[in-house]
Amino acid sequence: MMKQILYATTAAALALASTAARADEGMWTFDNFPAEKMRKDYGWAPDQAWLDNVRGAAVRLTGGCSASFVSSTGLVLTNHHCVVSCLQDLSTGDSDLVANGFNAQGDRARERACPGQQAEVVTAITDVTKDVKAAFAGLSGEALIKARDAQIAKIEQENCTDRDKTRCQVVTLYGGGEYKLYNYRKYSDVRIVWAPEFAAAFFGGDLDNFNFPRYAMDAAFLRAYENGKPVATPAHLKWDARAPKDGEATFVVGNPGSTSRLYTTDQIAFEREVRLPVTLTTMSELRGRLITAMEQSPEKKREGGDTLFGIENSLKVYIGRSKALNDATFLKTLADNEAALKAKSAGKLGDPWGDIAAAMGKYRDNYMAVRFSSPSSDLYSYAKTLVRAAEERTKPNSERLRGFTDSALPLTQKTLLDAKPVYPWLEELTLEWSLSKAREYLGADNSQTQLMLGKESPEGLAKRLVTGTKLADPAFRKQLWEGGAAAIKASDDPMIQYALKLDKMDRDLTKLIDEQVNGPATAAGAKLSDARFAAYGSTQYPDATFTLRISYGKVEGWKENGQMVPTTTKMGGTFTRATGNEPFAVAKAFAANEAKINKNRVYDFVTTNDIIGGNSGSPVIDRNGRVIGTAFDGNIHSLGGNYGYQGEVNRTVAVSTDAIQEALTSIYPAPALVAELAGKGKK
Template sequence: MGVFASASADEGQWQPHQLPQLKAELKRIGITIPLEKLTDLSKHPMSAIVSTGGCSASFVSGDGLIVTNHHCGHAAIQRNSTPERNYLQNGFLAKDRAGELPGGPSMLVYVTEKVENVTDRVLKGLAPTMSGRERYEEVQGRIKALIAECETGKGYRCSVPAFHRGLEYYRIRQLMIRDVRLVYAPSEKIGNFGGDVDNYEWPRQTGDFAFLRAYVGKDGRPAEPSPDNVPYKSKDFLVVSAEGLKNGDPILLAGYPGRTSRYKMPSEIRFARDADFPVRVAGMQADLAVIAAATMGNPTYDVRYANVVKGINNVMKKTQGLMDGFARKDIAALKDVQDAEFRAWFKQNQGNAPKALMADLDALIAADIALSEEEYAWSVGTHSDLLGSARTLYRLALERQKPDPKRDAGYQERDLSFIKARLTRLEQSLVPVVDEARYSAALQRYSKLAARTRPQSLDALLPAPRDVAALYKSTELADTAKRLAWIGKDADAFRKSDDAFIKLAVRLYEVSSSLENRRKEINGNLEKVIPQYMSAVIAWKKSQGKPVYPDANSTLRVTYGTVSPYSPRDGLVKGPFSTVDGVVEKHTGVDPFIVPKEVIDAVKAKRFGAFKDPVLNTVPVNFLSSADTTGGNSGSAVMNKRGELVGLNFDSTYESITKDWYFDRAITRAIHVDIRYMLWVMKEIDHADNLLKEMTIKYPKK
């Protein structure tokens, strides 16, 4: 958990209220939007920045029109696709509101309305004598009470995430919009051009954008999907600027970055590098090979698993990139130096911190690493969508025996709609014979994991790979209606069931419960020690005149930077722009480098219109910036110095992947769709004139 992220050049995923600390830096790079605007979540532009629960997005009209990445809308595009009507391959455009398609139960939009510091209410008066698990459960109880107090209606979703791993807690209230529809997505030949081959690579030429629309009830409040709903009246939306950017221009980026690990100790980096990541990559490669073999030659299976495969590929390439990055630059050794500097300072400036603080932290991290190996082995031994459904349903039945405030997070009444959505979504992303092949292969992988990493008693409970086929023959959980019918049944009904997966879930519960309780004990202890450590780190950085930002945790953050090329190795400079000419150059006619004929014709005829860059003399497609981003920032609004939308974040360069652990200003680059390419595709290729008319677009002066 150690060592040390702070303001250095463009580094930092900042909470909006921290931005005044960066006033001089933002002024230096040329940002002119007043900082008070960026710190007020109820005002433009921050009120236009939204989350889809795993990606970032922004409103671009007063009628709830949202722009995000194509890959963030992928599940909705896939959900509405069939082999005969394949919107992934052919694209989709609703010419009017009536033609917009349902995004599905998992497609949600969150609008952050209020953020308040509740650290005292979470931490005050915690007895120092508590065990880790007691402390963990007391803190969780207080968090659940704060959430219940905040969720005054079904339209709101509240959360109380920890910052600096338990040093601070903020309560965040979000409007949760449940009727989200697919409006427009270009063909994958544009929206996913280059596919997994180009993922994390530069140059990129990917039009990774799509449009959704948020709908609410006639009273303006969030409502269940219904034909009677009306577009959400977004109070603020971003003006789109087709004026473009040039090398060196400043940008602001706002979104919901997922997780970073900038404060990890050297020992944690070595574990990830030498043990954890290699086994995970090997597991993902094996799983992808099984899916490919099981879906081969069947277009229906292919469509069903398109989103699953895309997700695994993305995580795998990122993890492989981290391994390569660790091999290229010894980040653990760099952190050793910083860790030694901090420990030397801490000896002299310990203040009220316990004498054994660092020894306690080192011991806890060792225990955390050992348990995480067992948790990974558990995930391999239970790697089946149908088993996952059975386990969720049985756990829900057990939790419902408790009063709602005492249930574990994820199984309260407020979570029921999410559980139903997950169980329903399997209808579009599950084929039993494919799931069977994946589970059988996973059990073979499990048997080869080191014995010390396999949870006690688990081996005897798991089926042998040869017995997996019998499980799938003796279950009804592949049927959506029968799967959902288990919601609400009591635990006794599960224990009496003859369904093979329900029986397996019941048998496995004790092992899973033991792992969870050990995790609570370790997390409770970490959350006692790490805040003391982080307080010391912040004091150390303050003594050097540097502000400190918290690791990303899926909450609204602002980053900044400049349009900027980079040099991945000696004698090679890349970026900062790619163009439509590069799209045509990459065309091979073989997936994933198939360029639609309309694009080739328009580029050859130089039909660039208002979207031609005066320096490049063509239409820019993607560009690089030095902004600090991570997963979850996909779809984030990239804004110019005035706060106008000029791009969408969608990726990073391969050399940048280690930035989740260590920010290297020289080579860390985020990849963005240039808004001029998006507008050009909309106008010239897909004729999305209805949407161009709906947005407010500033064109360059002639």
């Protein structure tokens, strides 16, 4: 019955994709919050001071998550699944921080740095549309993309001269209709403070993922440091350890990763017919390979856990998207909406839909080559970054590839050089899997396959590269980074040599796609944006871009099989739902402290807020600007949310501050943390 409901609601959700936002729909930018619309819907809306304070407390984390400052000394609230990679990187066979959790117990000397992690806070948003569009006016294809990217690099370079503390990012909105400069205050030293056991954070496992009711303590705390000291964060959210109230207004503030709600029917067809099928097939095989390998030993089970968690979560998302895009009613609704927009534009803009259709045709021709051009492996990623950086850093800033401009380089360098464990068996597994898929989809006689494999098998090549490289050593990576092009050219490291071998092919594909796909799509996207603005004005929000957004909604359940789903669960439900077997085994600390736990505390709850992947860790805020939870999931109906929103059934799932406070008090005691959240902690 759940599948039937998903199909029925998807069409309705997608009917909104090309029209003005309705109900609680919308991931709004902070410079275009629909205060009038919310006031009409709720009888109240936040003022500018409220919005400014919330914006100053919102945090973006590298790795694709959101968070928020919740104290004056850099304390950051996010999800457990947003820090599980950090816990994995800091774990050993003797100290499994994923399984056992982490608690600094008020001793800041025990708070440990998370490799590769960076926290970023938006300080300004500036419209740079005219400057960017003027740079590529009259151009097409690759020339358009080069001119656009050069202008973006120039804007970012000029507006962030202190790259130790700031970051600038020009963001493309509305498919190329607008360009906004986001200025960030960044903190490159981020440390883990507190996290529960994995069994508590992910109780119910993949079975409960994207479902409700939930009984998950998917919360964690980090802290931002600078010069070895916690940063001062006067703009932070006040902690309110209370249960949510049915019907109360809620806000989710975070960085939704990516949506496709403004796609044309040709872009949707490409997703449905090409990208999603190959993604589901290949990722399912990787999941099977990984599970088989993890069963070989407890150590491999520990080391592969984070990777498996990510794969299974992604698979569920892609399955939901695939179901959504195979709904005939939805496809007709989308086509009707597109026809209506075409009629409103009355041929004034040429034929941007036809231009995108032609571009997608070219993308279909080259997609498999692009998709399989970069083998999957952390070690290969290190090698590719080093090889690319060595060449790109010799060029003027305006001529570099994306990711290697002056504004982007500090994070690229941090990600490359921060120490983190590498598991050779896992590297071999992912590398041989990706190489075997490249051969399978491209064909054994394809020139790209022959370049990538030569006379070797995927298994043999993966083993030779992983066992021969020294790139697992951060000191070696640093040596090559600092040595630049000369060091790369002189290196006999097999993974470096392999990345050098593939570099020209990869660059040629990038050039081809810019010429035939990205260039035409960017020009057409700008025209489509003009058509939407002319038809619907500012009542439409842009697709998500992993930049700061705010959504408003309320605490409310939904109807399932004729029955209303309650808005909340209670902590005692954990013990009722437990079976003693994974994934429904009660976490050790929960079991040990059962008598101390107030089982009537509200655990998880649902709201109508419109969110998507990337919002994980976002604070759920009440009208007083206080945090009452952290969003960690959506319900099953939200899986079609990449393409549209339906207020009757789409729900955000959050863990309440009521439950987190109970955990900090009765299950994983952290009195100093409780005091800090109350504003009484040490400075």
